[in-house]
Amino acid sequence: xxxxxxxxxxxxxxxxxxxxxxxxxxxxxxxxxxxxxxxxxxxxxxxxxxxxxxxxxxxxxxxxxxxxxxxxxxxxxxxxxxxxxxxxxxxxxxxxxxxxxxxxxxxxxxxxxxxxxxxxxxxxxxxxxxxxxxxxxxxxxxxxxxxxxxxxxxxxxxxxxxxxxxxxxxxxxxxxxxxxxxxxxxxxxxxxxxxxxxxxxxxxxxxxxxxxxxxxxxxxxxxxxxxxxxxxxxxxxxxxxxxxxxxxxxxxxxxxxxxxxxxxxxxxxxxxxxxxxxxxxxxxxxxxxxxxxxxxxxxxxxxxxxxxxxxxxxxxxxxxxxxxxxxxxxxxxxxxxxxxxxxxxxxxxxxxxxxxxxxxxxxxxxxxxxxxxxxxxxxxxxxxxxxxxxxxxxxxxxxxxxxxxxxxxxxxxxxxxxxxxxxxxxxxxxxxxxxxxxxxxxxxxxxxxxxxxxxxxxxxxxxxxxxxxxxxxxxxxxxxx
Numbered sequence: 395x396x397x398x399x400x401x402x403x404x405x406x407x408x409x410x411x412x413x414x415x416x417x418x419x420x421x422x423x424x425x426x427x428x429x430x431x432x433x434x435x436x437x438x439x440x441x442x443x444x445x446x447x448x449x450x451x452x453x454x455x456x457x458x459x460x461x462x463x464x465x466x467x468x469x470x471x472x473x474x475x476x477x478x479x480x481x482x483x484x485x486x487x488x489x490x491x492x493x494x495x496x497x498x499x500x501x502x503x504x505x506x507x508x509x510x511x512x513x514x515x516x517x518x519x520x521x522x523x524x525x526x527x528x529x530x531x532x533x534x535x536x537x538x539x540x541x542x543x544x545x546x547x548x549x550x551x552x553x554x555x556x557x558x559x560x561x562x563x564x565x566x567x568x569x570x571x572x573x574x575x576x577x578x579x580x581x582x583x584x585x586x587x588x589x590x591x592x593x594x595x596x597x598x599x600x601x602x603x604x605x606x607x608x609x610x611x612x613x614x615x616x617x618x619x620x621x622x623x624x625x626x627x628x629x630x631x632x633x634x635x636x637x638x639x640x641x642x643x644x645x646x647x648x649x650x651x652x653x654x655x656x657x658x659x660x661x662x663x664x665x666x667x668x669x670x671x672x673x674x675x676x677x678x679x680x681x682x683x684x685x686x687x688x689x690x691x692x693x694x695x696x697x698x699x700x701x702x703x704x705x706x707x708x709x710x711x712x713x714x715x716x717x718x719x720x721x722x723x724x725x726x727x728x729x730x731x732x733x734x735x736x737x738x739x740x741x742x743x744x745x746x747x748x749x750x751x752x753x754x755x756x757x758x759x760x761x762x763x764x765x766x767x768x769x770x771x772x773x774x775x776x777x778x779x780x781x782x783x784x785x786x787x788x789x790x791x792x793x794x795x796x797x798x799x800x801x802x803x804x805x806x807x808x809x810x811x812x813x814x815x816x817x818x819x820x821x822x823x824x825x826x827x828x829x830x831x832x833x834x835x836x837x838x839x840x841x842x843x844x845x846x847x848x849x850x851x852x853x854x855x856x857x858x859x860x861x862x863x864x865x866x867x868x869x870x871x872x873x874x875x
Contacts, residue, residue: 397702406432410851413439414717414731416447434824438855448857449734452741454694456724458508461710462500462699463515464492464524470517470541474571474610474639474646477515485701491521496703497530502724503697504531513539513562514710515701519549528556535559539608541573542587550594553603561591562606562635567618571639571649572610588629604632612639612649616658619665623674633675636666638684640756641767652764659684659760679757686761690752693740697728708736712751716847731854735840750809750842776802776811787818796822813843820852829856 405424409432412421418439425436467490468479478485504510510531512518519540521527528536538553542563553561565584566572574580591605607626609615626634641647651658663683669676678684679691692709699706704718715732722730736749745753756763779798786795799815806812820835833856839849856862 397704407847409435410847411717411720413851413854414847415722415726416450416731418442434821435851435855438824438852438859442855442858445858448731448854448862449738452734452737453729454733454737456503456506456728457695457697459511459696460500460503460507460509460699461511461513461696462492462497462504462703463518463701464497464512464527465516465518465520466490466701467520468517468541470543470573471575472571472573473575474612474641476640476642479516485515489701491523492527492703494523494526497523497527499719500699500703501530503699504534506724507534509535509537511537511539513537514698517541517544519544525552525556528553528558532557537562537606538603539564542584545587545590547590547594550591551598554595554598554600558603560606560632561603562608563588564608564610565622566610566612567615567622569612569614569649571612571614571646576614585625585629588631592630605630606633606635607631608635608637610637610639611651611658611662612646613651613653613658614649616651616661616665619662620668623665623669623672623676627672627674631674633677634669636662636676636678638756638760640763647767650767652760652767655761655764656686659686684760687759690740690755690758692757693737708733709755710757711755713749714845716845716850732844732850735850735853736844739841748841749844750812751844770807772805772807774805774807776806776808776815780811780814783815783818792822809842813839813841813846813849816842817846817849820849824852824856829859832856833860833862 405427409421409424412418412424413435422439425432425439466486467484468475468477469483471480473480484490512524512527517540518524518538524538528538536558537560538558539562542565563584564573565581566574568576568578568581570576574584588605591603595601595603607622609619609622611619623634639646639650641650641652647653651662662678666676666678666683670682676682681688690709696709697706698708698710704720705714706719707714713736717727717730717732719727727733739747739749740752745759752758754762754766779802783795783798783802786792786798796819799819802815803812816835816839820832820839823829823832823835832852836849836853836856839846840853843849
């Protein structure tokens with residue numbers, strides 16, 4: 395497995411990338427030859443001379459939280475694992491860990507951050523380079539998340555020597571879906587690991603790393619929250635961080651709190667309040683309660699580097715940008731058009747303006763997420779119809795193709811298929827020079843399928859041509875902690 399800085403080494407990809415990075419002169423130079431595939435883009439470029447880039451007022455300071463996955467292996471086998479480790483110990487045959495060279499490519503982002511969190515994908519302590527990585531971020535608050543299973547006294551000493559600020563152990567109590575599958579032996583192992591960390595700190599006269607527990611909640615362990623609070627206090631744990639198990643199959647759905655969200659929401663919020671009253675810092679994300687709906691806590695705050703570190707994510711969810719990091723400075727990449735448009739969608743403060751993934755995000759709108767997973771019984775298959783519409787389009791049978799694309803939009807629950815259907819309808823309107831209609835369809839394209847690079851390129855140019863959202867506004871400020 396060799397992740398490349400870009401998947402688009404051809405002129406087409408370079409030109410689209412240049413536009414989204416506001417370098418229209420480079421795009422024109424690349425497209426000056428008769429490239430029929432991008433003839434519509436070349437035509438639109440001729441209409442935007444001396445026009446300012448769209449949404450340029452929506453620039454923002456670099457993200458203060460950098461999350462980075464350093465290992466793509468794990469041997470615990472948790473049922474709830476969405477990374478694929480429930481039934482395997484490695485995601486890739488030939489790619490186990492983030493290399494030191496790859497980590498160095500992320501350092502410019504880390505240098506500008508306030509917090510670095512080593513988390514995600516696999517077991518962090520499986521990485522043989524983790525201690526060197528933490529050392530390279532000396533001087534910044536650092537958190538390392540681990541199951542705790544691989545932890546030894548020697549590893550604790552090395553983490554202390556690396557100046558790690560916080561170690562976060564994933565511990566869900568007794569639950570068949572979570573870490574350790576409800577095993578009492580597993581629970582004793584994790585509690586012994588916490589004792590070992592605290593004892594080693596005392597032995598070496600170190601105040602760090604602080605110990606934190608991350609507990610993933612489902613309907614099997616909600617009633618253990620009070621016990622977990624008392625346990626954390628007795629172990630001198632600094633914080634109990636809560637999150638929700640997000641089901642991806644029927645068995646996990648039955649074990650999740652989303653079967654009766656409001657009932658479990660009340661129970662969890664009572665336990666959070668009681669835990670904080672006892673003096674333990676108990677949080678759901680940054681909040682002291684689970685809300686039915688809230689603004690995104692990650693916009694302009696967070697960037698997550700997963701297994702493909704050239705394609706970071708703006709949150710822990712599925713939003714993926716349509717361009718990879720190449721040789722760009724963090725500021726140029728972070729303030730490229732797709733990021734500016736993401737801010738624009740969130741700044742409007744209306745669910746209809748958000749990306750589809752955000753509308754039903756478990757962190758932003760857990761009640762809507764519950765409604766989505768509970769009623770996910772749509773058997774409509776978009777793929778065969780999409781192929782059929784593509785053939786009709788090739789044969790210029792647009793009337794029939796349009797009906798099929800509209801059927802996909804109307805009946806499919808999968809936003810990606812909806813986005814693809816919207817795109818083909820939009821591109822036809824661009825060809826017919828019906829720019830306002832094309833713009834409206836492209837808005838729906840990226841709302842549903844955010845990583846659609848060509849759609850974003852059309853959208854960029856049409857926003858200039860139609861003079862959409864060009865008003866000057868103050869720079870976005872960093873969100874308060």
